[in-house]
Amino acid sequence: MEQRTDKNSYTLFFAIGMVLVVGSMLAYAASSLKDKISENKRIETQQNILYALGVNENEGTSAIFISTDKVAEAFDKFVTKQLVLQGNEVREDDQAYLINIKSEKEKSKSRDYQRQLPLFVGEIDGKTLYVAPIRGKGLWDAIWGFVALDENMVVQGAYFDHKGETPGLGANIKERYFMDDFIGEHLLDASGNFKGIEVSKSNADPKNTDKMDNQVDAIAGATITGDGVTAMIKSDLNLYTPFFKDLN
């Protein structure tokens, strides 16, 4: 005997019904949680910038952000100015941290678009630091970060993050032992030209004592992620070189 559920019309009816139910359920969940999710992302950007400035709650060897309830206050206190560089023009914009780096990068591929480059000026312990966002490609997906520089383009703090690098290998770019290696490294070479910082497998300097060599020690097993970090530092931070030249 043919069962009721074997009929073609029933199968079709069931499939349509299922899609409607599941689809509307997910759409409802997505739209009702959207505000909360984008708020979380906004707070995270502030935490990232503060982390690069050295405002964090690091414990031992692990990297810990400033807690979410203190972040707004700390951001107002330490980030004194938010600049947007566009062409030769520099303007202040207190919403600059909301600029989408990914879409700016996309848009700048067309010739007649002047990319907006956000730069965050922070005051900490009497020093003025400049935090610049960077973004690039790792092995599997996007990687990005925030780098704090002094007026001579010497790195004073760095934060890296990734979307889907391999746990235990490429994902370790967001570990402190990797990020802290960048502190003190020079982006310019001895003659003052932009050189970047290379994530190097052959610098024979695992403790990173030589800060003038434009190199940090790579993570074993994460060659392509490391090359991605090298590339995004080179391409994105170089865009800020004219600003720092003007500064001095």
Add this chain to the structure above:
Amino acid sequence: MGLLSKKDTKLITDPLADNNPITIQVLGICSALAITAQLKASIVMAVSVIFVLGLGNVVISLIRNIMPSKIRIIVQLTVVAALVILVDLVLKAFAYELSKELSVFVGLIITNCIIMGRFEAFALGNGPWRSFLDGIGNALGYGVILIVVGFFRELLGSGTLLGYRVLGDPIEKTGLYAFGYENNGFMLLSPMALIVVGLIIWVQRSRNTSLIED
């Protein structure tokens, strides 16, 4: 055990040892290889699978009598995918840090053959409560192996556990490293996960010879 009858208890305890989804049924190997380089990732994956498989089994069991058998695989996939997306959204809104840890594994949960396997083999023929227990049991069995493999891979590969340097500092040469010990980077690559799973299977079958098939 007043809460569970003897038969129900077996649903949870069986997959932990003598009917383990990974070591006996050899299911879910792909995700076991991919994410066990770190103990933390293994734990997060285990918890997510427990949630998705427990709930998914209940949903499938509830709709098993009205589900057209011709499209049942598609229905099962839709249920898993919807659950996983829902979990991901809720985590992003209420536990943002955790969701960042999890992000890589969301796709892997959907493709986990244990989930489809339990839907097919159990939830289609049993009631919601028993399906729930079966889901939890199998996900626990999967999680236990994941955590054991993750423990050894992180310990021998990176010299850390949950990110803490338990063997000393490899660069400063303290702790075990002072005696010339070196981390084995090979442990972090996927082939070693397969070898560790193989060793677990070997140990398990040599202790219980009734598991050996001719």
